[in-house]
Amino acid sequence: MNNEEQKQDLIVTKYIDTSIAQLCMQNTEGQNCLSDYFVRLLEQEIKFLSKNEKLKVIIMTGLPSVFSAGANLETLRQLCSGQVKPIDILLPKTLLNIPIPVISAMEGHATGGGLALGLCADIVILAEESRYGCSFMNMGFTPGMGITRMLEYFISPAIAHEMLYTGTFKKGKELKGKSSFNDILPKSEVIPRAIEIAQAIAEKPRESLIILKRYLSLRKRMIFEETLTIESMMHGLTFNKNNVLQQIEENYVQ
Numbered sequence: 001m002n003n004e005e006q007k008q009d010l011i012v013t014k015y016i017d018t019s020i021a022q023l024c025m026q027n028t029e030g031q032n033c034l035s036d037y038f039v040r041l042l043e044q045e046i047k048f049l050s051k052n053e054k055l056k057v058i059i060m061t062g063l064p065s066v067f068s069a070g071a072n073l074e075t076l077r078q079l080c081s082g083q084v085k086p087i088d089i090l091l092p093k094t095l096l097n098i099p100i101p102v103i104s105a106m107e108g109h110a111t112g113g114g115l116a117l118g119l120c121a122d123i124v125i126l127a128e129e130s131r132y133g134c135s136f137m138n139m140g141f142t143p144g145m146g147i148t149r150m151l152e153y154f155i156s157p158a159i160a161h162e163m164l165y166t167g168t169f170k171k172g173k174e175l176k177g178k179s180s181f182n183d184i185l186p187k188s189e190v191i192p193r194a195i196e197i198a199q200a201i202a203e204k205p206r207e208s209l210i211i212l213k214r215y216l217s218l219r220k221r222m223i224f225e226e227t228l229t230i231e232s233m234m235h236g237l238t239f240n241k242n243n244v245l246q247q248i249e250e251n252y253v254q
Contacts (some may be wrong), residue, residue, distance in 0.1 A: 011025060019202040024083075057202055093224060107127045119154060124154065125181065134163050139247050153223065
């Protein structure tokens with residue numbers, strides 16, 4: 001197997017049946033970090049699945065240990081230097097625009113942009129043992145990928161703001177009774193629960209699911225569009241500070 005074929009295995013789709021697809025992010029070495037190449041592969045696969053007229057629901061999963069560790073160090077350097085603009089990061093929009101329901105089964109840890117990605121799903125399941133958080137401010141710049149508002153969709157503004165300000169992580173079990181995630185379960189039960197929900201969804205007519213998804217996702221899609229503009233403005237201010245790159249280099253944790 002050549003290097004290009006090995007890279008393609010970073011994103012794999014498994015079909016539970018003809019109407020249910022499991023989109024697996026499985027970059028073990030890179031901890032499912034959102035590098036430029038990984039994001040392009042992910043966007044390509046999402047767009048491919050969106051065109052499959054037999055599908056009724058997609059389950060998005062990561063590694064058992066980590067759902068996604070967010071942006072990689074090189075991407076953060078490019079953002080800081082202006083080579084990449086925050087307004088150009090549209091992976092969450094690609095996920096939000098999938099016409100059928102999406103379930104994110106985050107059995108592993110989810111950090112920063114990785115957590116933002118998972119929150120763009122229609123149904124979100126966390127693991128009690130895994131940690132979830134927004135590490136942006138730990139590196140000296142404001143949050144991105146829509147998470148400044150998207151987090152409030154699932155967690156009370158008070159707790160969401162605490163997590164955004166402090167950059168601290170919370171285990172799934174700490175969010176029980178304080179959030180509106182669909183389920184927070186022992187890690188071993190996360191994917192089986194996602195499949196159970198997917199099977200119930202798959203019993204419904206695809207046309208009706210598409211219509212309902214378009215309406216139920218409207219608020220999230222509006223939140224993302226509004227927040228992208230504001231976050232880009234904040235990034236323009238914070239990334240231009242002289243010491244931000246140094247803070248990124250010193251505090252980046254994969």
